[in-house]
Amino acid sequence: MTDSTDDVVIENKFPVKTIEKTKPPQGVKEGEWYEYVIGVGSSAITGKRSGSLKAVTEYVKEYADNLNRRSALG
Numbered sequence: 001m002t003d004s005t006d007d008v009v010i011e012n013k014f015p016v017k018t019i020e021k022t023k024p025p026q027g028v029k030e031g032e033w034y035e036y037v038i039g040v041g042s043s044a045i046t047g048k049r050s051g052s053l054k055a056v057t058e059y060v061k062e063y064a065d066n067l068n069r070r071s072a073l074g
Helices: 053-073
Strands: 016-022 033-038 045-050
Touching: 016 053, 033 053, 045 053
Parallel strands: none
Antiparallel strands: 016 033, 033 045
């Protein structure tokens, strides 16, 4: 049995644009925080996540991959 995504060409509509260190959200005093941007123009998603740069980068890449897969499947 094949996965239905095997025949779908996955377009990179949601590239990882930036991951930059930032201040923690208001009310949070601890942790290493990063702000990321996925996508372009009006389709850009901005978020914050705590963790090491490596962990946040892995999370953001997986998030972008999932968005691209869902976009390709309609």
